[in-house]
Amino acid sequence: MLRLTLRNLAAHKVRLLMSTLAIVLGVAFLAGVLTFSHGLDRTFSGIINGSTPDAQVRPANSTTATEDAARPGGGSEAMLRPEAIERLRTLPEVARADGVVQGAGLYVLDTEDKLVSSSGAPTLAFNHTGSPNLLGEPMLELDLGSWPKTEKELVLDGATAEKAGYEVGDAVTLIAPQGETRRKATLTGIAAFNGGGTAGAQLLVFSTAGAQELFTEGKDVYAAVSLTAAPGVSQKELVEAANTVVPDGFEAVTGDKVVAESEDAIGDFLDVISVFLIVFAVIAVIVGAFIIVNTFSILIAQRSRQLALLRALGASRRQVTVSVLFEALVMALIAATIGVLAGWGLAHGLAAVFRQAGLEIASDVLDLTPRTIGISYAVGVFVTLAAALLPSRRAAKVPPVAAMREDTQPPARSTVLRTSVGLVLLAVGLVLAAMPRIGIPEISLPGGFEVPTSPALWVGVGAGVSILSVAWISAFLGRPVLAALRTVSGLVFGMTGKLAGQNAMRDPRRTGATASALMIGLALVSLIGVLAASMNASISDVVEEEFKPDLIVQSPTFTPFPTSIGDEMEKVEGVATVSRSQVAQAVIGKVDLQNPKKNEPAFLFGVDEDMPRIYDLDVLEGSDDVKPGQVLITEEAAKEHKWQLGERIDLTFRSGRQLHPQISGIIAKTQVTGDITVRIEDLVEAKVPREDASLSILLTPGADPAVVHERLDKLVADRPVVAVQDKDEFAESIKGQVNQLLYMIYGLLALAIVIAVIGIVNTLGLSVIERTREIGLLRAIGLSRGQLRRMITLESVTIAVLGAVLGLALGVLFGVLLRDALREDLTSLRVPLDQLAVFMAIAVVVGVLAALLPAIRAGREDVLKAIASE
Amino acid sequence: MSLTDPAPREIAAQAIDLHKTYGKGAAEVRALDGVSLDLYAGQFTAIMGPSGSGKSTLMHCLAALDKPTSGEVVVGGRKLGRLRDRRLTALRRDKIGFVFQAFNLVPTLTAQENILLPLSLARRKPEKGWFDQVIDTVGLRPRLDHKPSELSGGQQQRVACARALVSRPDIVFADEPTGNLDSTSAAQVLDFLRHSVDDLGQTIVMVSHDPVAASYCDRVIFLADGRIVDELAKPSREQILAHMADLQSRAMGLAPIGEDA
């Protein structure tokens, strides 16, 4: 039996290779994603560990350093004086105490004066102190040159220097947040974090004086202190000692705690990336499973005579099942092995893509871990065996007498049970997806579980159940579609078209399973398409409704910019009003000293008197004309904090200052401002440094918008971080981000479609082999090679179009339902008919491509085989 | 065409010094070893011979299904040697009809669709009168909408015969068309073929090793070891049997064993 199994494998090398490919791709994707996530994890954890000192003195209440760096406006305003550091330094537990100066809003321009993009990853600008990390190694490694000594020198990371085209000794152009905004500094060296790489972050390292000139207006103050423990002193002892001399408003924390906080913060982000990628890997594996089921079913149908002979010769049912499963196991092991190796390659590919996007991942951390290998093999083997189980059971059912029968076609299998169960499941899926419309029941389940209330989750689960049940009964649901397609292709292509349509209907289950693989991919693609189109439409609506100024000035990365820009713009001819708005952070309500975790700061908006006049806010209570000492809140904020009109609220800023503005108006949720809006004057009083987050510009009547736009563009030409946008540009820039994500998802789903194509190639290839004699007969009685190729291509297209019809129908249906569940954010529904047409066209192309190989193969077949293969 | 021939006949197909060898060196098999043959229009010709004598090979070469190693085949006045696949396909579709021993029909099509298949492939309409005549001769009118799986073996072969005739080919080739049938069904098929020659004026060449089948024919050609060894005109069953026995004894020890048809 074993030998027979191996013989079978060897005999069907090519056919099995094709179905193996489906598993290989699925496993490769999975292994690649796991390897990549692991590498990402290690990259970040290496950097975090390598750049954290034994202990840190930092403003109390601040969470992580990265957040401060990213949010300069809301960052700590309290600074440490040199005396405080000196006091720390004299402690016996302290070996070193180095003041840290850091800040944000600093940008590097390349040699052509263009902004060096860091797309997402932060720009880390700070002073070099030489303090060691908690492992006793230097935090930064100098790859080239020397550390900056004067105020006009700096060190960059290698990637940034290369992108910008600078070499050591060159003058680097910088855009600074304060003072003289455009300045030059000499590049004295290239550095990286200890352990290599920066994970995409841009490093700008200055001398302490240089950093102070940039970030503290030249004052000798520090944002934090890195402490190094004296020999034999633990982190804990170091922190206890430091806390005795740390000034008010600051705290000393252990390096381990800083590492844990940083890893927590970055971990969420990394989890999002890896879950996102793993979802697509799982989709690929599911699609691959369909192909395995199908291939085994076909192979067993074709081999039923041989199996019957075995049974007639005395093989038991069990032996037949086991031999088929063993065949699957061998196949799975081979596929998983190739898949794991390919996955390793894929991880490097992903890393390259992310590197392009600015997220540097060292390739030496992209190793195959035992965990990755284990999971990949387990998934590959499990999925293959599970997929082969049904066909293997069917194989065992072949009666011995079938060996004697002329036709090897298996008897028509009853599909009534399957269809009924599938229809019931489909109904369940549809009801689940429709629940948010019907109304989600609030029942608590035994064991304290609550019925989830997220409408999107209901739709998602319903969609999953429905798509899989449609795949399961695709033979039944596909019948009318196939009949229609047969009629169409018969009308258009005559007899060849009709034959192709008939062939596709010959074994509806086979056709259905093949089409299902494509269906899943296209269902997801069109679902995402509907959501993205709706999102774009909603953005258009919101912008149309809320964008009232003639122009808006803001940074594409939402970083604040100096008020001088607005000052200059006010002087530009044609500009009537420049309305400012600023974003700040404050703790809302009473500060809880016992439980500092509760004092998470919230964002609040500062506006000037013009803002309510320019924008058309939807005032529910009071007035939107917010005055100093007053606050404007949204309905949501009122609900959340149980605030009433006329009430005073407590805001505590990082500076320690407090405000108690009175609620003067309640407005509906808007994109124009946040939940809490005060006047900029109040922020100034609370010692929040003035910066602008956005400017809303009104033109003087009669001014040519294009001309003014151009003037303003010129004004910010050397400020690449600030963009002037009119309504359309503004909408487009937001949509651009949506579309970027959309294309990324399409790219990931493309793999599922590639696997589906392999499935079609496989099914067609097997069908062609099965029909060798029939094809020979057709050729003998006058079917030309071209007609034969057309017939096979049309069959392939029929399968693909069936998948597309089912997929697009499901995708649109659930896209619409999901949009409905998310209608708070996706205010308008848009079904992108043009995109759906493109998907349909892609399906046809997929069909044509999938038929290439089988058609060529069939065309080469000898006419005589029909007669000779007696 | 000798002058003694009462009615001079048109040649439907012609083989000129056909050779066909399979394999090389020691394994070389001469399936055809210099066959020259004229097949006359309006005649029912049988090709007989022991198993392995080259009957099928000859027929495949004549029917443009296979290419001879050397020699020339002419069908409907056209030499096949130089034709490319596309022309050969068209020739098979329009000028030649086929009936094989088994597996003659496309299982997904009805009897009628199968019969009309060569015409549909050429995107031609059937001549209504001719189609009716063929259907009536074959006696299948009530079965036209049935799928092959719903027809008996004999009915299937008659459908195959009807298909071979429907495009009014110059010549119909049948390779052991009754090989898989019981004697009653075989008789029906042979009757039909005989009728189509006599009443419809068709030209049929049939490969067979069944003397009963051959006795329906106007002319019987005997093949042995890839050569034409004899020929009989309008023979009786007994004449054929006698000839076969004669050939068999001559071929003893030379013909390969264990081959059927």
Ligand SMILES: Nc1ncnc2c1ncn2[C@@H]1O[C@H](COP(=O)(O)OP(=O)(O)O)[C@@H](O)[C@H]1O
């Ligand atoms: N494709 C082939 N390859 C090798 N030898 C072949 C092939 N087809 C036929 N032959 C050989 O050619 C000879 C004639 O075969 P065939 O024409 O089928 O004989 P018949 O139909 O008279 O039984 C036989 O010896 C057969 O083995």
Ligand SMILES: [Mg+2]
């Ligand atoms: Mg033969």
